[in-house]
Amino acid sequence: MRSFYDCIVVGGGPGGAWAAKHASEGGASVLLLEKDREIGIPVRCAEAVGAAGLQAVVDPQPAWISNKIKGAVLVSPDGREVVVSGERDQGYMLDRKIFDYALVEIAAGAGVDVLTKAYVSDVIKPNGRVQGVRLQHMGQTSEVGCSVVIGADGVESRVGRWAGLRTSIKMKDMESCVQKTLSNIELDPDYVYFYFGKDIAPGGYVWVFPKNDRLANVGLGISGEFSRYKSAQKYLQDFIDKRFPHASVLYTVVGGVPCAPTLKKIVADGLMLVGDAAHQVNPMSGGGINTAMLAGQIAGRVAATAIAQQDVSEKKLRQYAAEWHKAQGKAHERFHKIKKAVYKLSDGDLNKTADAVLSLPPEERSLANIFKTALVKHPSLIFDVIRVFVH
Amino acid sequence: MINAIDDRCDFCGACVAVCPVDCIELRESRIAILDHCIDCMLCVWICPVEALAGADKNLESECEASMIAS
Known part of the structure; x- marks a missing residue:
């Protein structure tokens, strides 16, 4: 590891990996920092993605996919099932451990340096311009300088806050989520199931996403508007007790999903935010992989160009915000309004x-x-x- | 005033995301509430697994929280 890189990416998820890859391919020297000890772990995701959206940013490999999805079943509060299906491969169930590893391997292959168990505790910004990060790794604190920091540090993003952006999420736009991977259940593995209703998941929905015909990610999100009265965990337990009383739980994971408009400002001098950190999750579905990778791709490319032209001012980096809004911004705002x-x-x-x-x-x-x-x-x-x- | 129950916490960061004053520090499997916490309770309310506990809410903090949330 060097003491200076052209670009430092904070966060080793799909958005960060793709930002790092594209910045490196654009000619920048890039360091990717992940706070956890291993890329892809823990999986904090329901693992379903739209096939077309994924294909737009990467060529999906068979090893990344645990199951192919033909359609969706929407279940109303009184149990009526509406089946929506199309051609084969409407969506994929990813194996995120394998997928996230693969994306970072691709980034590393493009020349990116990777460091795990690397906690960023602050950004360095003499004169108000972001010029590096403070890094804690194996009991040592150091400073690493750079021209551009890309914050892909997830829903809990603090990189943006340190740089002076307002990133905290309103309670009503935050989904409080719990998921269990259930075995010993029976379902049609060709379909993903969505359950709606105020008693099941107020301000959100329950998902049942099959990995095969005996195994599925079963979880729910409820709006932060309601989570103070009954927790997501309790809602999910009620659902599982009723629907899958004989299931065995192989994995439990919790998380917050920002189902919000994109942040007003996603760039500052020497800084860009990508993915959940920028609130780029599809606010209707809560899906964030495809949009994070698209944003990462744009951010990485714009960063590399800005670095080559020796102008990493907010004004220059706004090119990223403009391209994101052109590609996804309108659809994103529309999804948020439909959700409401x-x-x-x-x-x-x-x-x-x-x-x-x-x-x-x-x-x-x-x-x-x-x-x-x-x-x-x-x-x-x-x-x-x-x-x-x-x- | 706000305490994290380590045995329950999954270190997911939902609380960090809604904190209006950036007073929660989260690492791989460590969470800390920093001194400048204003006891607004948003983290307690958003936590999917009830891993954060606050003192009895007083009217003032509820009022402040609802202003921040709206």
Whole structure:
């Protein structure tokens, strides 16, 4: 490890790995820092991704994929099941341990230096410009200088705060999540299941994502607006007791997912934020892998160009924010507004919507049609949607 | 005033993300509440596994928290 790099990436998840890879390929010297002892561990993820979104940023390898998903089953509060399916491979169940390792291996192959068990305790910013990080590793504290810091340090991001950005998340936009990997259950491995309802997961949903026909990630998120009254853990236990009473639990993991608009400012002098740290998670689904990798790709490329041109000012780095908003920004804001509208529906509204959708012939049950049907049933939603599409 | 129950904590960072005053420090399997905590309770409320406990909430901090949250 050197005492200066062109670019330091904080966080070794998919967003950080992809930022590091693309900065290195753009000609920058890059150091990737991970606070945990091993890349990819612990897996804090439900592991499902959209196939098209992933293919847009990387060529998916068979070893990364534990199961291929054909469609989704949306379950209303009173148990009506709406099946939405398409061609084969709508989505993948990733094996995140293997996937995250592979992405960092690819980055390392592109010339990135990697250090694990490396805790960043502050950014160095003489004169207000970020010029490096303070690093704690194996009982030693040191400073490593750089031209650009890319903060890919997850939902708990502090890199942005230290650089002066406002990154804390509003309670209502934060999903409090728990997941258990259940064995000894029976399900159709071709489908992912989503359960909705105020009693099941207020301001969120339950997911059942199969890894095979006997094993699945079963978890839920509830909005921070409700989590003070009953914890996510208790909601999940209630669901599992009812649905999968004979399951054995092989893994339990918890986490917070920011289902928020993208941060207003994701760059500062010498600093860029990527992925969960920048609130780039799809606010409707809570999925953040594809968007983090896309953002990382853009950020890495923009960083390398800025470094080569010896101008890492906020103004120059804004190119990253502009490209992110051009690629995903509008869709992201729209998803956030739709999320807010959908969570306003009562359980009765959701049941009626499911009923109406089930009256459609199966071949017409695309997501777009489900949405249209929901609109006909709930005219008040139309105003929300008009707001969504006019903006 | 806020205490972390190490045996329950999964070190996920949800509390760090909602903290309005950046007073929670999280490492691989260590969590610390720093002295400038304002007892706003947001971390206690967001924790998925009830691993944070605060003293009895007083009206003032609830009021402040709801302002921060809105």
